[in-house]
Amino acid sequence: MVMKVGDYQGDYRVVSLAFDEEVKEDLRNNELDFLYITDKAVILYPDQLILSEDPNVIELLKKAGNYDVYGLSGNGRLIEYYDDRSIDNYFFITGKCNSNCVMCPSPDASRKKGESSSIENLIEIAKHIPSDTPHLTITGGEPFMVGKEIFRFILFLREKFTKTEFLFLTNGRIFALESYVEQLAECIPYDSVLGIPLHGSTAEIHDRITQAAGSFTQTVTGIRRLLKKGFRIELRIVVSRLNAEDMENIAELIATKMQGISYVSIMAMEMTGSAYIHRDQVWIPYRQAAEKIENGIRILLENGIDVKLYNFPLCTVKREYWTLCERSISPDKVRYAQTCESCRMKKICGGVFAGTLGMEKGELKKII
Ligand code: SF4
Known part of the structure; x- marks a missing residue:
């Protein structure tokens, strides 16, 4: 507000x-x-x-x-x-990002010239937040673009919020540097998960999506270093036309080369910012996306890796996968179509993003 x-x-x-x-x-x-x-x-x-x-x-x-x-x-x-009544609060560190993903819901300009919050201001905000708050997310842009100064803020969080669950959203590239892994290990709050996106099973696919040469190698190296050090990692895969066919290979890569991943979140897109501009290149209808990820889900589950589905409306996903679906879209962004009004599942369905509602062409069908 x-x-x-x-x-x-x-x-x-x-x-x-x-x-x-x-x-x-x-x-x-x-x-x-x-x-x-x-x-x-x-x-x-x-x-x-x-x-x-x-x-x-x-x-x-x-x-x-x-x-x-x-x-x-x-x-x-x-x-x-x-907002003390919400469980979805976050610290916005910077709009800047060293990747430039084609399906990013933020606009191009914010990643290149985005504002950064000063560390002093972030600490001052944190001082005002009650220490028993259940969950806080650290996000950007790429939060670690502000450099090693961020560790002073992270240490403050660890000292104040001993019972809070933290989610750090990062593209993971910086953790190809051992010194960043070491420093994060020294100051990260006790109950923390790092959410890192993996866009493809090869540099060709991943780097085409991030539009950043070398990002695949950096992210994969970063993930491995973090795992070795004992960090909890959630891998995030945003399904687009550019990687839907690669889902099985991505799942194989995770199962064989990234042992210790806490869980994998497979996400439908939010069609704002760059994603909307590149919609002809990236948009894949929900039902097609849900079908393409089935084998990948099976491989992950068979290897004991938990899977969550984010941003998929229930009517576009086979019933057997409903238990994996999360109500992931925040209340200010969630929308339902007219057909949803008489849908029996509306109460437990996560709906669609406001910015994506215009992309779906009659895919949503009420469940009666
Ligand atoms: S019709 Fe609407 S409420 Fe029902 S499952 Fe589909 S998106 Fe959800």
Whole structure:
């Protein structure tokens, strides 16, 4: 949520929200900046400065909750960083990426010139997040593009969040360097998984998708080094027209050369950004994609590797694979077609991405 709260003229700062006395006292005791929201006013602490008495602003803020975290800019703009009621919170490290995947849902420009968050700001946000939060994701772009500075932030996370589950989304290329593996091992939080995409079984297929020569060798080397060091790894395969025929080979590669992988997530595409621009090259209808991955799934399962299917609507996948399907699309992005309204499975179906709904041509069929 982004909104404006009155005429704040001070410096940028990170604030928590408090809607009752108990939370207000807790935040005060922890010496954190916060907004205290009553029925009459929005008050900035510790300054005790009334930012707004506008009932519309108060009403809008009441949609948020205790312990939510926002960035408050000099012009009074609030940008949401953390929603305490969600289990899907993330730290956005940088928009930059050293790959340029043809099916990336982010636009090309954000990967080349993307903004990076300062490490100080990331630490300040983390200070405001309650230490018992269940899950946090570290994402980008490619988070490790900010260099070794990131380890200072990761160490802070490990020291504060001892019970939180972390997911680090990275293309894994940097871990071809032993020094990065060593440093990550020293500071990674206790309950962490690294989510790394593997796009093909050969350099030809993988590098064609990442549009980055050498990325296959770096990613595979990185995965092997991380496995050797005992990291937990989720491999992520996004199915497109460019790799659907290669699924069996990818599964063989994982089963024979990457022993110790925690699980493999096979994903349908989100058709925004570069994926949409390259739609003629990459888009594969759900049902075709689901069929092409069947042998790959079998090989992985036969080798004792867990498989999850992300972003596949249930009606496009054979019933026997439904137990592998996750409701993976976040509430702000998920959409259902008209036929879904009378579908018996809607409650347990993960639907489709808002940006992908326009690509499906009558594939969704209600289950009755
Ligand atoms: S019809 Fe809609 S709700 Fe039903 S399985 Fe398909 S996508 Fe899901």
